[in-house]
Amino acid sequence: IKLKNRTQANQLLGGYLSSVVVSDDLVRQICEDDVNEQYLDSLAELTKKLEGLSGGANKAIAASSQAAPELERLRSKAIGRIKEFLFGHIATLKKQKTNLQVLQRTVLIKYAFFNVFLEEHHPAVEQEVRLQYAATTSKVYYTHFKEYFSSLMKCQLESVPTKSDLLVPPVESANSAVSSFTAGLGALGAGGFKTLVNLAGGQAATMKDRPNVFCLNGREQVVKDMDNQDKDPMVASQHRDKKFYYEHLFSSYQRLLIPTATSEFMFLHDFFAPTSTAQHQQLFNDVFGKTLSFFVEQTELFLTTCFDSVGLLIMVCVVDRCKEIMQQRNVTCLDSYLDRVQVMLWTRLKTILEANIQSLRRAQPAALGPPSVSTHLATRRYAELAASLSTLRKESRRLLQREDALSTALQQMHDAMVDLLTKLSEQLPGLNERCTFLINNYDLVLAVFNECQIGEDVLHRFDDLRKKASTAFVEHQLQSRFPQLVAFVKEKEGAPQVAPSPDVTKRMESIAQTFAQGWKGHLDQIHKDVLASFTNFRSGTEILKQTFTQLLLCYTQYQKICIKAFPSGAPFARDFVSNGNILNEIRKFSGTL
DSSP: OHHHHHHHHHHHHHHHHHHHOOOHHHHHHHHTSOSSHHHHHHHHHHHHHHHHHHSHHHHTSHHHHHHHHHHHHHHHHHHHHHHHHHHHHHHHTTSTTOOHHHHHHHTGGGGHHHHHHHHHHOHHHHHHHHHHHHHHHHHHHHHHHHHHHHHHHTTBOSSOOOTTOSSSOOGGGIIIIIHHHHHHHHHHHHHTTOOEEETTTTEEEOTTTSOOSSOOTTTTHHHHTTTOGGGOHHHHHHHSOOOBOHHHHHHHHHHHHHHHHHHHHHHHHHHHOOSSHHHHHHHHHHHHHHHHHHHHHHHHHHHHTOOOHHHHHHHHHHHHHHHHHHHHHTOOTTHHHHHHHHHHHHHHHHHHHHHHHHHHHSOOGGGSOSOOSSOOHHHHHHHHHHHHHHHHHHHOHHHHHTTHHHHHHHHHHHHHHHHHHHHHHTTSSSHHHHHHHHHHHHHHHHHHHHHHTOOHHHHHHHHHHHHHHHHHHHHHHHHHHSHHHHHHHHHHTTSOOOOOOHHHHHHHHHHHHHHHHHHHHHHHHHHHHHHHHOSOHHHHHHHHHHHHHHHHHHHHHHHHHHHHHOTTOOTTGGGOOOHHHHHHHHHTTTTTO
C-alpha cells in the first residue's frame, strides 16, 4: 500500500512539475533562438505550461505562484517576437516581383499557430497582425490589378460604338451619322453587304477597320475561353499587335480575379482561422475591397458610354460563368461583387435595347434615304442584333432561366422592325415595288436567322410575313399583265353556272385572243422582272415558279369556265393556248428554275 501511494504521489508530483517548471532550454528557445518551425515546438510547450498553470487544481498550489511570473515573462516575450516575425514576413509581401500565393502557401501558412497563440494570449496583438496583413495585401492587390487593368486597356479596339450605332441613328446626328447611314444603303444593295458604314466618321470602312456592334461573329467564344489562359488578350497581344472588344478585356480581368480571390479567401481561412462566416468575409473585404471597388468604378465608367448591346450581353454571360465557377469551388467571397456587376450590366443592357427599339419606332422613313426596293441597312442591323442576342440566350443556361426581359425586348424589337419596314415600303410608288422591298428585307432577316440557327418561332414569324408579301407580289404580277383574265376568273369562280350572254361571250373571246397574242412576251418579262427585283436568288426563283404556276392555274380555270359555258365547243376555242404549250415555254426558263 505504501509503495502504491508513493508511486501515485510521484506521478502527480512529476506531472505538476512538468507543467509549471520552466527549464533553461525553454527560456533560451523562447527568448533567444530564431523564430522558425522549431520555434513552434517551443511555443507549443509554453502553451501547455500556461494552460497547466491556469488549471483549477494547479492554481491552488503555492508553488504555482512562484512559476507564474517566469511563465508570464516568457509569454510576453513570445508575443513580442511573434509579432515582429509576422510583421517582417508581411512586409516582404510588398517587395516587387513577389508571388503572394507562393509566399503564403510555402512560408506563412506554416506559422498559422502563431495567430492561434496570439488570439488566446493577446487578442489585441492578433488584431494588429490582421490589420497589418489586410492593409499590406490590400495595397499590393490594388496596385497589381490596377496596373493589369491599365495594360488591358491598351489592347482595346480604338474605334468604339457610340450612340450613332443604334439600329437607326438618332435624328440629332443627321449631319453625320444619318447621312452616312443613308449613304450606306446603296453600298449594301449593290455590294452584298461587303461594306460597313462608318457612322462616326461619315465614310465607308471595312469590317476589319471598325467593329460590328450588331453581329456576334464569334465573339461569344470569350465565354467558352474563361478557363483557358492561353486565350488571355494580354498573352495574345504580346505576340502581335492585336486589339480586342471590351468584353475580352473584361473576361481577362475576371479570369485573373477569380483564382486570386479564391486563393486569398482560402488562405485567410487557414491562416487566421476566423470564428464565423461573417468574420471571414469581413477579413476578405478588408483585403480585396479596394480592388473590387476599383473595378466596379471602371465598369460604371465604361457603361456610361457603352452602346454595344452584344458586348454587354456577353459580359453578362461572363459574369454568369464566374458565378458557376465560384459555386463549383464552394467559395462565396465574390458573390456580392458579381451580383453588383451583374445588376449594372443588365441595367445598361436594358437601356441600350430600349434605345434601339425606340430608334426603330421613331425613325422617319423620309429621312432614311431615297426609296429603293433593295435591302435596308436597318434590316441588316436588326437581323444581326436579334440573331446575336438570341444565340447568346440559347447558349447560356442562366440567361434561359431569366429570359423574360430579353424575350420581351426581342419581341418589341421584332414588332418595331416590321412596322418600320411597312412604313418604308409605303414610300415606294407601286404595290409591286412595295412587295419587292418587303420580300427582300424579310429574306435578309431569314438568311441571317437561319445561319445562326435561332428558334423556329422567330423564323416562322418572318417566314409568314415573306409568304404574305410573296403572294401579294404574284397576284399583282398577274393582275397587271393579265387583268382581264384574272378579273374574269375571280368573278366567275364559285358563281352559279348560267348560259353566257352575248356580252359575256364577247368578253370571253377577248380574253382568249388577248392572252394568245401576248402570253409569251409576258412570261419573258415576268422572268426578267423577278430576277432583277430580288437580291436573294433562291427566293426569286421560288417566286418566279409560284407566278408561273399561279398563271397556269388561272388560265386552266378560265378554260374550264368556257367549256362549261359551251359544252359543244366555244366559238373562240381556236384562240385557246394549250397547257402543253405554256409548260413548254416555262421549261425554257428551266435553267433559272
